[in-house]
Amino acid sequence: MAYSLVVNGQTHTVDVQAEMPLLWVLRDSLHMKGTKFGCGIGQCGACTVLLSGTPVRSCQTPISTVGAKDVATIESLSADGSHPLQRAWQELDVPQCGYCQAGQLMTASALLKRIANPTDAQIETAMNGNVCRCGTYLRIREAIHLAANGGRRA
Amino acid sequence: MKQTPKTAQLDRRSFLQVTALAGGGILIGMYVPALAQQPAGRGGAPAIPWSLAPNTYITVHPDNTFTIIAKNPETGQGIRAALPMIIADEFDIDWSQVKLQQADLDPKYGPQVEGGSRAIPVNYDPMRQIGAGGRLMMVTAAAQLWNVPASELTTGSGVVTHAASKRTATYASLSARVAAMPAPAAEAVKAAYKNPKNFKIIGKPIKGVDNLAIVTGKPSFSIDLEPQGTLFAIFDKCPVFGGKAVSANLAEVKRLPGVKHAFIVEPAGRGANSLASGVAIVAESWWQANNARRTLKVVWDEGPVATQSSVGYAAQAKTLSAQASSVPAAGGRGTAAIGDAEAAFRGAAKIVEAEYVFPLLSHAPLEPQNSMAHYTSDGKLEVWSCSQIPSLANPALGAGIEPDKVTMHLVRAGGGFGRRLNSDYDVEVGKLARVVTEERAAAGLPSVPVKLLWSREDDLAHDQYRPGGFHYFKAGLDASGKLIAFRDFVASTNSVVPANEFPRGFVANFVANSAPVTPFDIPTGAMRAPGTNGVSFVMQGFMDEVAVAAGKDPLQYRLDVLASPSGEAPAGFNAARAKGVLEAVRDMSDWNNRSKLPKGTGKGVAFQFAHAGYVAYVVEVAVGADKKIDITKAWAAIDVGSQIVNPSQSINLVQGAFIEAMSHMMAWQITIDKGRVVQRNFNNYQPTRMTQAPSTIEVKFLATDFEPTGLGEPALPPAIPAITNAIFAATGVRIRSVPLNADGYAWV
Numbered sequence: 001m002a003y004s005l006v007v008n009g010q011t012h013t014v015d016v017q018a019e020m021p022l023l024w025v026l027r028d029s030l031h032m033k034g035t036k037f038g039c040g041i042g043q044c045g046a047c048t049v050l051l052s053g054t055p056v057r058s059c060q061t062p063i064s065t066v067g068a069k070d071v072a073t074i075e076s077l078s079a080d081g082s083h084p085l086q087r088a089w090q091e092l093d094v095p096q097c098g099y100c101q102a103g104q105l106m107t108a109s110a111l112l113k114r115i116a117n118p119t120d121a122q123i124e125t126a127m128n129g130n131v132c133r134c135g136t137y138l139r140i141r142e143a144i145h146l147a148a149n150g151g152r153r154a
Numbered sequence: 155m156k157q158t159p160k161t162a163q164l165d166r167r168s169f170l171q172v173t174a175l176a177g178g179g180i181l182i183g184m185y186v187p188a189l190a191q192q193p194a195g196r197g198g199a200p201a202i203p204w205s206l207a208p209n210t211y212i213t214v215h216p217d218n219t220f221t222i223i224a225k226n227p228e229t230g231q232g233i234r235a236a237l238p239m240i241i242a243d244e245f246d247i248d249w250s251q252v253k254l255q256q257a258d259l260d261p262k263y264g265p266q267v268e269g270g271s272r273a274i275p276v277n278y279d280p281m282r283q284i285g286a287g288g289r290l291m292m293v294t295a296a297a298q299l300w301n302v303p304a305s306e307l308t309t310g311s312g313v314v315t316h317a318a319s320k321r322t323a324t325y326a327s328l329s330a331r332v333a334a335m336p337a338p339a340a341e342a343v344k345a346a347y348k349n350p351k352n353f354k355i356i357g358k359p360i361k362g363v364d365n366l367a368i369v370t371g372k373p374s375f376s377i378d379l380e381p382q383g384t385l386f387a388i389f390d391k392c393p394v395f396g397g398k399a400v401s402a403n404l405a406e407v408k409r410l411p412g413v414k415h416a417f418i419v420e421p422a423g424r425g426a427n428s429l430a431s432g433v434a435i436v437a438e439s440w441w442q443a444n445n446a447r448r449t450l451k452v453v454w455d456e457g458p459v460a461t462q463s464s465v466g467y468a469a470q471a472k473t474l475s476a477q478a479s480s481v482p483a484a485g486g487r488g489t490a491a492i493g494d495a496e497a498a499f500r501g502a503a504k505i506v507e508a509e510y511v512f513p514l515l516s517h518a519p520l521e522p523q524n525s526m527a528h529y530t531s532d533g534k535l536e537v538w539s540c541s542q543i544p545s546l547a548n549p550a551l552g553a554g555i556e557p558d559k560v561t562m563h564l565v566r567a568g569g570g571f572g573r574r575l576n577s578d579y580d581v582e583v584g585k586l587a588r589v590v591t592e593e594r595a596a597a598g599l600p601s602v603p604v605k606l607l608w609s610r611e612d613d614l615a616h617d618q619y620r621p622g623g624f625h626y627f628k629a630g631l632d633a634s635g636k637l638i639a640f641r642d643f644v645a646s647t648n649s650v651v652p653a654n655e656f657p658r659g660f661v662a663n664f665v666a667n668s669a670p671v672t673p674f675d676i677p678t679g680a681m682r683a684p685g686t687n688g689v690s691f692v693m694q695g696f697m698d699e700v701a702v703a704a705g706k707d708p709l710q711y712r713l714d715v716l717a718s719p720s721g722e723a724p725a726g727f728n729a730a731r732a733k734g735v736l737e738a739v740r741d742m743s744d745w746n747n748r749s750k751l752p753k754g755t756g757k758g759v760a761f762q763f764a765h766a767g768y769v770a771y772v773v774e775v776a777v778g779a780d781k782k783i784d785i786t787k788a789w790a791a792i793d794v795g796s797q798i799v800n801p802s803q804s805i806n807l808v809q810g811a812f813i814e815a816m817s818h819m820m821a822w823q824i825t826i827d828k829g830r831v832v833q834r835n836f837n838n839y840q841p842t843r844m845t846q847a848p849s850t851i852e853v854k855f856l857a858t859d860f861e862p863t864g865l866g867e868p869a870l871p872p873a874i875p876a877i878t879n880a881i882f883a884a885t886g887v888r889i890r891s892v893p894l895n896a897d898g899y900a901w902v
Contacts, residue, residue: 017411017442024441028386033378034371036568038520039610043836046520074371086369093361093802096810097230098368099375099520099568124845131836133520133569134230135813136806137847 003063007032008076014063022066023047023058026073034074034102038131045130048103049073055110057129074102077109085109088146096134104130108144117148169340170287174333178216179326182288183209184280209262211241211284218312218326220247225257225277227268227542228364229519229570231866232803235363236274237281239799243355244285244348246309247325254363259544259562266564268542269575269680271765271864274799278862287343294338295331296323350797359802364566376540376565377524383602384526385414385590386440388609389582390447391432391616394456394829395675398431402452407435410449412442415590419582423551426576426618426679434586440607459675459829467671467826468511471624471645474669475509478626478643482667490653492721493663495630498639502630506703510627510692511891514647514824515620516831517681518839521568522613523579527587528603529553531595535560535584536603540567542574552584560584571814572681576618582606614839615831618679619824623649624671625692630663635704637715639663642693647671648678652689656732656763657697659723660715676826682814683867686764690871691818691878691892694760698879699888708879709740709759709772727763731793734856735770736761738791742854743772748883754778755786756883760875767794767868771812771876773848776902777884783820783894784902785877788812788851792869795860808869809851815873816842820901823893846901 002015005022007030014029026032026049035058038046042057049058050072077083081090085108088094095101104127111118111126118126123144132140146153173181213221222238234254242252257263265276289309296314297304300321308315312325338346350356367374392398399418407416415436422429433452437443479496482489499505526538527549537549539562546557553560567574583606591601608616623644630639640661644651646668653666681687701711713736716729723729739759740746748757754777761770770791776784790808798804821840825832833839878889891897 016439017445019445020439020441024439028380028439028441031380032371033373033380036375036520037377037522037607039836041610041835041837044520044841074369077370079370081366081370089369090361090365093359093365093806095230095362095365095368096232096803096806097520097567097569098362098364099230101368102371105369120849127844129843131520131841131843132810133518133571133814133841134806135810135842135847137813137842137844138809138851139806141844 018064022061084147088143170337180329181210182212229567240281241285247312271867290346412438464825474645490666495663498663503633504631510625512688517573519569524607525583529587529591541577548577548580549584552581620681621648621678641665644668686871691874694875735791739770743789758879760872762872764868766863775880782902795862797862811869
């Protein structure tokens, strides 16, 4: 069945099954590989994208439920790494394997739109659905603070 | 690995190789024996073929920029930066002048392996040789050009300078001259090494080289590769280990949307890198292939392992524990029998006995196993692999071809932790790619790449698991509290027997013995710090009990034991270095003032010698009345020798190791029922999350006069007992079994 969806401001049409998750539409139909597959059951957060600005697990979002809502993926932050969160992630050398970081960044970007200068507790609560198997949580938390501070170290 | 006399001679004469590039510039490489002769690491690195073909590590471009080869697989440990950093520093160029290029798998590079924390110890000196050799040639060329003594020349930023005459020459401008020069001998190159205090890149916090690609979502990982026309595959294996596919409703599956191929795969080979029996489904998208599993019905021959269970293993371990006082033959392999422990127990003033248990674990890297291969009609196979031990033999086995028909590219992996030491997915993709190409050829269609991706459920169900351990301890103390006898009996499920662990060498009577639980047919393998990741919990936990029984400060008691050597210490163990990390962590953590902590809060300590490194942790834990655990702070003191190559990634690795240890301690457990894994996904195999991480994990590296050694593994094991010992300090409850959630504990 044909679906029209808006990803990072661009409209795409895909002909897929209604229950196909947004994650696989992004990865295999639109060939956008930034959004990652980790568990397939909404437990790890690697597949996090924003749907109308709200973080969702794209592996749990059938394409038929997306409708006209804006989809924002990691590719939307910036292609050159200039988004404040991307800059902070690089400045603090956050990644180890890096596989979870797209999902971490998308959840963090929604947090900073909601709360401009979050506390440690607000960060941890917002980010708790995003697993980092390598354990880079301390740097993720610091990087969110850094981005919230306009790139200035506290 | 054997070295033939021929290569040894070659190595002594000239090992560097320089080749002129058309249009200016040069390639600098080396013959590989300097790498290949390095000893294999603990855990049995496989014999890896190597060749005498010169490799290329440095390319000097005409614009005086430089491409450096990153030889090893990258799984998140930062090696893609670390090894080129060593070359660049000795070559004396700026990191900003460097472009990195990942090496393909090729014997000319020697071992290209991620495992055993061996990358730095194996490669540190050879990488220095390449960089220093290149710099020496540049200096020699400039000295000839200007007719001045080489001793008057300095280098920096890829430029040779003669200060007295104010002349400079870029490396690129010297390339033609260098290409015509004989390569220097190894001794001359070693004499040209930088004094480490003049390092400009080594020891500096260099950021991950793929960070920009990662934060912008550029295809960076094995799973992301998708050449034009790629088809996507799943491989459904029997949930019972060793089971075989007898038949399946393939015709029905092939009628599903997007499904192009469905076929039964017969098993081939033996051991960890064999081809399992199963059913492959290949479709236009991975979701279609995976979704077809809802329709797929396979008749399995489950085989004999279907009668085995974790409950059965535990019951048998209990029965075997009746043999705990049996003494192994002296000098036995994997056992220890020093002194007369039983006699010492009879004469002891105090006896401590305890049973400790830890479970099977799955590695669960966040990127599920995957591999991509393209089998072409000429019988050749091109593979893109994220293996930690990439090998042409694995996809060749699957495809039924000779390894020399295989080309392999190394792709960044989303975590390894030892899972990708096994390359079963590379074997599988070889088979699938060949079948797909042959079925397409029969239909008149061209060949296409096939991407195999496991589901998370596949990954948890088909691992080479970290073996569990059933340990039965007994210790004897004299009237002063001194440890006089120590015994560990292991009911073994391929378990590590701590025959060569502290306190061996520091107690007069030491016994480590084991008996096998049989049958036990669950595949086991290495996981991050394979020798000690479970054993450290039990040994350092039990040592803590011994210290308490002796009425001593647990940290000081360990120092006291280390101060009284007795007999043969564990191989490679240096008591002074163990003492060094314990004293450092004591001072960092304000250990001696821990009595001032509030009720319900405690500090625990543990140390471990692993993979040539020494690590001690102190952890502060608060435990609520409802068994809610809050790890508030952790301190790590680490001695991995004289030089930390990249402090940024090194601190990251240690903090990550601690957080992984929290998963082991609280929540991770693989159990077996009817020959299959019970845990299906992260919902019952929960990794540590951000709210659970401590506020700080302070890391201190002690620079000692020892060769630099690896860090990825030694940082993990002692974190677990440091936490459980802290729980004891906070509550008086001794933790003898992990994971803790099985006993009603939870994170706060």
